[in-house]
Amino acid sequence: MLPTTFKDYYQILGVEPGAHPMEIKRAWRALVLQWHPDVAGLQEINTKKFQDIQEAYETLTDPLKKEKYLQQRWLQQVTQTRTFYTPNDADEVLQAMIKVEQLVFRADSYRLDTDFIEQYIRFILTPRSIELINEPKDGIVSKEITKLTLRCCNILPAKSRTAVLKTLSGLKQSESMNLIAAYKKENSLRWTLEKYKTAIILIIVALLCWLISSLA
Structure with missing residues (x-):
């Protein structure tokens, strides 16, 4: 979830989005010299500014x-210019979901912020x-x-996936309802295994330990 006050790290360092790492480093060094807390007379202000600079660079x-x-x-x-997503028609919603699916x-699935994906899908799929x-x-x-939303659900953890599927439950078109029902049926076993994965692993380990001890 986004912080209440979002920090634009590129703006803090005074570089353009997509700037080369060396350019970012040069900007950081110059700002560190300018805003170091030890600069006389502005310690309280400089400390906050310096922390933002360090955070942006890191x-x-x-x-x-x-x-x-x-x-x-x-x-x-x-989202910064609007509190609610207000599409004009279903085609506009489709285009928004295509962008999410492409993202x-x-x-890299290991680096993907799944909270962000859930938040953005639910931002798009408003009651309107x-x-x-x-x-x-x-x-x-x-x-x-x-179809696009269900594909995105595949990478979401259980809690986020449940929230998105709950949103999709408002769809009343028969083909959409059939797709959702088929998706749930197809994945029910996998989701059950996910839910009880830790317990299953512990049981397997316990059985292996018992088997080893009985053979000793």
């Missing part, structure tokens, strides 16, 4: 932190969006939106 030079930050920054740019499958998707003329669009 984030933009660490691949894992940077990728997560860029995902959050994208969502911030999308999911272009990114669901209402538009349910219009009789938009059956094909409804089907495509459902």
